[in-house]
Amino acid sequence: MTQVDQTEAKPRLGRKRDHTRDPEIMDAALDVLSESGYDGMTIDMVATRAKAGKATVYRRWSSKAELVLDAVACMKSSEIDLDDLPDTGTLRGDLVAMIRTPSIRDGERKLKVMAGIVSMIARSPELAAAAQEALVEPRATVNRIFFQRAIDRGEIPADVDVEKLCIIGPALVAYSVLMLGRPVDRDFLVENIDQVILPAAGIRTER
Amino acid sequence: MTQVDQTEAKPRLGRKRDHTRDPEIMDAALDVLSESGYDGMTIDMVATRAKAGKATVYRRWSSKAELVLDAVACMKSSEIDLDDLPDTGTLRGDLVAMIRTPSIRDGERKLKVMAGIVSMIARSPELAAAAQEALVEPRATVNRIFFQRAIDRGEIPADVDVEKLCIIGPALVAYSVLMLGRPVDRDFLVENIDQVILPAAGIRTER
DNA sequence: CATATACGGAACTAACGAGTTCCGGATACC
DNA sequence: GGTATCCGGAACTCGTTAGTTCCGTATATG
Structure with missing residues (x-):
């Protein structure tokens, strides 16, 4: 296991079940978007910044375009x-x-x-x-x-x-x-x- | 060492146009740029639109960034x-x-x-x-x-x-x-x- | 005509990024 | 504790594009 020792790394925040990572991911997307522009933004950047995996992003949004669309729309909130x-x-x-x-x-x-x-x-x-x-x-x-x-x-x-x-x-x-x-x-x-x-x-x- | 002008007649062109395609290429670059944006613009698009080869573009500009820089600067003209x-x-x-x-x-x-x-x-x-x-x-x-x-x-x-x-x-x-x-x-x-x-x-x- | 040069175009390499798959591990709920 | 989920992350495929190389050709010059 190349991971961190799990018996010690456990006190991490309790994992939530549903798709609660959505806000963090969209927020990370907006950060990257504002720094690098649409084309300069990569899904890897977004995932990394949100401390998430690329797969997690694609589990929720089917494409980069949809993620950006959703993230921008959510700024209205x-x-x-x-x-x-x-x-x-x-x-x-x-x-x-x-x-x-x-x-x-x-x-x-x-x-x-x-x-x-x-x-x-x-x-x-x-x-x-x-x-x-x-x-x-x-x-x-x-x-x-x-x-x-x-x-x-x-x-x-x-x-x-x-x-x-x-x-x-x-x-x-x-x-x-x-x-x-x-x-x-x-x-x-x-x-x-x-x-x-x-x-x-x-x-x-x-x- | 640094080249001073020697025989002015020698380095002259072999073909009708020396680097006279420059304006057309820059103009094509601006067209593509205005239609597709910086990241959407490809050198192939520019070359094709200018009826030139990609090699011709790179003979004159060392990178896409320099071509864009030059083209934008020339709009001032x-x-x-x-x-x-x-x-x-x-x-x-x-x-x-x-x-x-x-x-x-x-x-x-x-x-x-x-x-x-x-x-x-x-x-x-x-x-x-x-x-x-x-x-x-x-x-x-x-x-x-x-x-x-x-x-x-x-x-x-x-x-x-x-x-x-x-x-x-x-x-x-x-x-x-x-x-x-x-x-x-x-x-x-x-x-x-x-x-x-x-x-x-x-x-x-x-x- | 011979030659030198720039051109158009096509084929090529290398890198990068979108989107996918897989798995070990952490978590919640029972 | 057992189990069904969800997550992070790594490894993968595949298309695209920057930049390079090469070659046949057109043309001006002498």
């Missing part, structure tokens, strides 16, 4: 609890508060995952849909709520193009990180709000 | 002729005119090439630099000129963040195409100018 949303009374306050809420902006890995699959998106409608729903839509949803509130309280004109406003923030962030390779810090995000988003929403900012 | 730049007298006029200038906005393939190499950018600083210079900088350069003109003629405040303004347009386009999978038409670009860029530049647009 970090749902937004509507009660967690800040409500500061002003649009700027809400937007600024949002960038301090980690559960909402946990974007670092999401962005890298996105980068790892962009080239696939044009070729796989299924993956595109999953990415759309898991990575793009949540951000837009939160923004939509803020802008609708601002409209309701008369803070911004009712005829603004909300969909476009929702896109500005994510677009600037994605472009900076993925295309320009610049890190995104809080100052950058606040600048985006004050210099771009609010003016586009019709709010004049003092300069 | 579609230089902007400063005399071609519209000068309409207003910032909006200039920006709108630009989206009608194909030589400047020939962005379709560039964007797809970008999509094909994003996942590599984080791992290859050289490729990142080449992409930056060939795909990102030209757009920003043109924008910078327009904004500087607008500042000079007092159309917009002198203390606007020009760098940020330059980024808005490309960011919105890239995000729409790559992340949302939406086609970009002229209306979308004009909307971006009127609803986002000009307000951010401090120009109040009638709504």
Whole structure:
């Protein structure tokens, strides 16, 4: 037996019966995906990182593509609890508060995952849909709520193009990180709000 | 030791073309790259599309990575002729005119090439630099000129963040195409100018 | 025409990764 | 304790692709 001595290596966590390794494997897949991209990712990497065997992965997913699809789709699960949303009374306050809420902006890995699959998106409608729903839509949803509130309280004109406003923030962030390779810090995000988003929403900012 | 030019006539070609296939091969590489992404692209695809042999490709570039690097860098060559730049007298006029200038906005393939190499950018600083210079900088350069003109003629405040303004347009386009999978038409670009860029530049647009 | 050179294309090697199979051992449940 | 499962991991098959080598040919030059 080339294995570790089993009488001593036993205190390992109690093995669970069903297919409970799924979350760890998907999480490992997302890690590898964000670091190496879709094509650079191998099932061996994923299995190793999840301290699992390649066979275990294939017992659950029939192919690499399905694993990735499933893993991406599961990123959505970090749902937004509507009660967690800040409500500061002003649009700027809400937007600024949002960038301090980690559960909402946990974007670092999401962005890298996105980068790892962009080239696939044009070729796989299924993956595109999953990415759309898991990575793009949540951000837009939160923004939509803020802008609708601002409209309701008369803070911004009712005829603004909300969909476009929702896109500005994510677009600037994605472009900076993925295309320009610049890190995104809080100052950058606040600048985006004050210099771009609010003016586009019709709010004049003092300069 | 180091070769200085000796008989210039001797090392001359034996066939009609010395290495004149280079442009076709690089162009084919960009086509394949934009269609299949970096990992999906094979040297055989490139050679076939360029009606060349794989050996011909490797006679000129020592690896796939170098070919891609070179091809991306050469996209810059579609230089902007400063005399071609519209000068309409207003910032909006200039920006709108630009989206009608194909030589400047020939962005379709560039964007797809970008999509094909994003996942590599984080791992290859050289490729990142080449992409930056060939795909990102030209757009920003043109924008910078327009904004500087607008500042000079007092159309917009002198203390606007020009760098940020330059980024808005490309960011919105890239995000729409790559992340949302939406086609970009002229209306979308004009909307971006009127609803986002000009307000951010401090120009109040009638709504 | 003779020669040198670059080309297209095909055949080849070597490496790598997806997906499969098998087995010893650990676990839960009775 | 006995047993039916599930897991980790190693060893395997098989297709694909980067990169190489070789050869027949086209062409410019003299």
